[in-house]
Amino acid sequence: MKLTLARTAGFCMGVRRAVDMVLDAANRADGHVCTFGPLIHNSQVLEILKNKGISLLDHIPEKGQGTVLIRAHGVPPEEKQALEAAGFSVIDATCPRVIKVQTIIHKYAKLGYHTLILGDVDHSEVKGLMGYTQGNGFVIQDISDLEKLSKFPQAIMVAQTTQNHDLFSQVSAYIESNHPHYLIFNTICDSTSKRQAEVKEIAKNADAVVVVGGKNSGNTKRLHQIVQQQNIPSYHIETENDLPEQAFQYYHRVGITAGASTPNWIINRVCHRLETLSSTQLGTILQFWQTFQQALLFTNIFVAFGAGCLAFASMCMQGIPPVFAQVMMAFLYVLSMHTLNNYISRKAERYNYPYRAAFYERFRIPLLVMAFTAGLSGLILAYIQGVLAFIILLTMSLLGMTYKLTLFPSGVTSYKIHKIQDIPGSKTILIAVAWGIVTSILPSIIEKGDVPLSSLIVFIWSTGLVFGRCAFFDLLDIQGNRIVGQETLPGVMGEARTMRMLRWLSTGLFLWGIIFYFVGITHITSALVCVTALLFHSLLRFYEKKRLVSSTRLHFFVESHFVVCGLMAWGPWWIMG
Ligand code: SF4
Numbered sequence: 001m002k003l004t005l006a007r008t009a010g011f012c013m014g015v016r017r018a019v020d021m022v023l024d025a026a027n028r029a030d031g032h033v034c035t036f037g038p039l040i041h042n043s044q045v046l047e048i049l050k051n052k053g054i055s056l057l058d059h060i061p062e063k064g065q066g067t068v069l070i071r072a073h074g075v076p077p078e079e080k081q082a083l084e085a086a087g088f089s090v091i092d093a094t095c096p097r098v099i100k101v102q103t104i105i106h107k108y109a110k111l112g113y114h115t116l117i118l119g120d121v122d123h124s125e126v127k128g129l130m131g132y133t134q135g136n137g138f139v140i141q142d143i144s145d146l147e148k149l150s151k152f153p154q155a156i157m158v159a160q161t162t163q164n165h166d167l168f169s170q171v172s173a174y175i176e177s178n179h180p181h182y183l184i185f186n187t188i189c190d191s192t193s194k195r196q197a198e199v200k201e202i203a204k205n206a207d208a209v210v211v212v213g214g215k216n217s218g219n220t221k222r223l224h225q226i227v228q229q230q231n232i233p234s235y236h237i238e239t240e241n242d243l244p245e246q247a248f249q250y251y252h253r254v255g256i257t258a259g260a261s262t263p264n265w266i267i268n269r270v271c272h273r274l275e276t277l278s279s280t281q282l283g284t285i286l287q288f289w290q291t292f293q294q295a296l297l298f299t300n301i302f303v304a305f306g307a308g309c310l311a312f313a314s315m316c317m318q319g320i321p322p323v324f325a326q327v328m329m330a331f332l333y334v335l336s337m338h339t340l341n342n343y344i345s346r347k348a349e350r351y352n353y354p355y356r357a358a359f360y361e362r363f364r365i366p367l368l369v370m371a372f373t374a375g376l377s378g379l380i381l382a383y384i385q386g387v388l389a390f391i392i393l394l395t396m397s398l399l400g401m402t403y404k405l406t407l408f409p410s411g412v413t414s415y416k417i418h419k420i421q422d423i424p425g426s427k428t429i430l431i432a433v434a435w436g437i438v439t440s441i442l443p444s445i446i447e448k449g450d451v452p453l454s455s456l457i458v459f460i461w462s463t464g465l466v467f468g469r470c471a472f473f474d475l476l477d478i479q480g481n482r483i484v485g486q487e488t489l490p491g492v493m494g495e496a497r498t499m500r501m502l503r504w505l506s507t508g509l510f511l512w513g514i515i516f517y518f519v520g521i522t523h524i525t526s527a528l529v530c531v532t533a534l535l536f537h538s539l540l541r542f543y544e545k546k547r548l549v550s551s552t553r554l555h556f557f558v559e560s561h562f563v564v565c566g567l568m569a570w571g572p573w574w575i576m577g
Contacts, residue, residue, distance in 0.1 A: 001248070001278030003271060004206065006198045006257035007545075010264050012191040014072040014095025015040055019263070021093045022069045026054050027487075032066035036083065037124060039071050040261035041217035044239060048351075064088045073124040074098045076131020098125055101158050101187040105132040108183070114152040116140055116182075118171055119160025126160050142167065143174050155182045161189040162219060191260065192219055199223050200230065202255035208233040210243070212270050213259030220259030227255075239266060240273035248277045265351045265480040268551075272355065275551045294552050297559070298359045299367070300342065304335035304374075306559050309566025310462055311439040316569040317458045317513070317526040318444060325381055326443040332378030333393060333438050337400040339371035351480035385446045392442060396434050403430065424487035428470040436463030457516045458526070464509045465565070468502055468536055469558055472543075475499065476554075502540055509533035525569045532565045 011019065018039060026033045026049075034055040038046060050056075057068055060079065064086040074094035083090050094102075105115050115133040118140055119126040130137045140146050157175060159168050168188055175182050203209050209227040211234060213220025220236065227234035237243055248254070254274060258267050296302035311330035315322045342349070346360040360367060375397055382393040403420045420426055436459045444455035474481065474488035475498055481488050490498040513530020516522040539557060 001251060001274065002253045003274055003278075003551075004202055004253070004255045005267070005271065006195070006202055006255070008191070008195040008198050009212070009256060009258040010260075010262050010267055012189070012195075012260040014097060014189075014191075015260050017095065018069070018072040018093035019045070021091055022049065022054060023052075025067050025069060025091055026052050031089075033069070034066065035069045035071055036060075036075065036079075037071055037073075039069070041214040041220075041259075042238075042261040042263070042266075043214055044266060045261070045263055060086055062086060067091060069093050071124075072098065074102060074128035075124075076128055078131060079128075094128075095161070095189075097161055097187075097189045098128070101129060101161065101185075102132050104156070104158060104185050104187070105129055105137070108156045109134040109136060112154065113183075114138070114155040116146070116149075116155060116157040117160065118157060118163055118168060123160060125162075129158070129160075140171070143171055146171065146174060151179060152182075155179070156185060157182055158185045158187045161187060162192050163188050165193055195219070195257065195260070196223065196226055199226055199255070199257045202257065203227050203230040203232045203234075206232060206253045206255035207251040208235065208247070209255040209257065210234075210270060210274070211236045211257055211259070212238070212267055213262045214238060217259045217261050220262070223257055223259060237270070240269045243270070243273055243277070245277055248274060263480075265477070268352065268476070269354060271551050275553065290552070293556050294355075297552060297555055298356050299370070300335055300338040302556070302559050303338055304331045306562030307331055307334035307435060307439060310435065310465070310562045311443060313525065313529045313565040313569035314440040314458050314462050315443050315447075316573045317461070317522050317529055318440070318452075318454045319523040320443055320447045322573065323443065323447065325385060326446060329378050329381050329385075329389075329393065329442065330435075330438045332374045332381065333397070334435065336371045336375035336378060337397070337434070339367055339374070340401060341403060343367060343371070349480075352477040382442075389442055389446050392437065392445070396437060399430070400434060403427070422487070424492045425489040428467060428474055428489045431470050432463045432467035435466040436460075454516075454521050454523075457512075457521055461509060461512050461526070461530070464505060464512070465533065465536070465561065468505050468509070468533075469561070471498055471502055472540070472558060473555075475502075499540065499544065503537060506533045506537035506540065510537070523573075525572050528572055529565050529568045531568060532561050535564060536561055 022033065022035060022039060032055070033053070034057045035049070036057050038056060039049065040046070057064075060082045064083070066088065067090075068083055068088040069091045070080060070083075070093055072093055072095040080090060080092065109115060109132060113136070115137040117126055117129050117133075117137060119129075120141070121139040126139055130139070138149055140149075157171070165188060168186065172184050172186075175184060199209065199211075203226075209232055211220060211224045211227065213223070213236070215236070215238060224234050224236040233247070235242075235244065235247075256267065256270060256274070308327045308331035311327045312322050315326065342356065343360050343364065346357045349357040349360075379390060379393055379397065383390040399420075420430070440455055440459040440462050441451055444451050448455075471489050475490045475495060478488065478490050478495060481491060493501070510530050510533040513522070513526040513533070517524055517527040543554070
């Protein structure tokens, strides 16, 4: 089954900003956090917010305390003032595009203009906009409403940001011919129209389209209608559990889109489920391969195999004859650490990876036995190689195991950092450095008893590649991570900046390998292995164009880069030595 995910699927800018702001407030604020009205039309997200202790404030009390967040639709200015006067600390998450409309209305209302708002009188955004009209505002839904109004000496017309373009054009044309002195401002947000135009395009090349979003979300329902109007089967679902499994066994091309209030972790889960359903269309061998692929990923055996391959490649790049024991050490260390950390964070993973979390619940004993056996075997192997190697690996193992454990309980420190994990971006950096040490520095210490410049160069290269892998996964998981309060690098830097950084990083890693070979510091294999960084760069490009959806296949592709490193190094090393 070919899955096509709409580029516009999921949170629009305003909703994403509001959700991020309330989660950040809940993760950081000491007092109680609430939202003034439901934050978005998505019951799963609202339920999670409730579980995080973020409550709903439906009226302004005389006295209040804690933090209250104004949602993306905005509120009339007097309501914001009343919240502040009640004693709340107010976070204004009004969408910047809505603020722009409020500003236009406010400016002209002060000059004595009347305001006509083309929109839904009951919509909270429109109610908020009315608060800026200084009592001279009118909500119109069509031309007939306009005809009922008297002719004003001066007036402006704006639109609710989610207004229909065709209706806006009709009303504008009427005003231009009947009230040419009125000022018209097209304040429709293009997020909605782009989303609708894209789903029309997707439906043209799909056997069916899945529309993900709340059943009471207006913009999601509209997407569902648009697909139905194309005479294509459309499935409006809230979560992956609503997918009619039987029907999807027969579709070969499935489009996926989502409303503006659907978080990406729900979209990812739908993609994962569709991918699983599509396996029933495959032959027995391919079905087996897909299950096998998933098992390799869930158990971290493939990730660990990748670490072994990277260790092999790193040794070749440094000109060290590859030694099986060092490859095994990297394999065992990564297998042990990743499995233990996946196990510890299985509850947090239920948003981003529900199947893996369930797998860890179900097989926790064998997985724990595997993790401890691998860790112990790695340490024994390191001890055989030398005391220094043993001490380094033991220190890294202890650091890895304590990453998610509470080291500084709340009573002991007043700071917000209780675990190493609480340091923003620490996961990405620590995993990368640990992989870099075990794949590049340890082999050098064991084989050369030293860390020469070539080892440092290769250490930086392999650490960079692993850093790219981890930061990319953090990007995929950003909304789920925010919900569990995990501050990852993309959460701190922003998604666009992280993506830009990853593109630069992959280009830099490619040049790094080439340059240091040509200046004679690293082995010729480094000039070949660094091509992997270009492959990673291409993967990022494909992902940005939404030609790859978050799925087992994508995870497998990402982890395969390390296997490619091993293969790239193996050929030339075998031929040239
Ligand atoms: S639809 Fe547009 S205006 Fe409305 S919240 Fe989203 S980005 Fe802002």
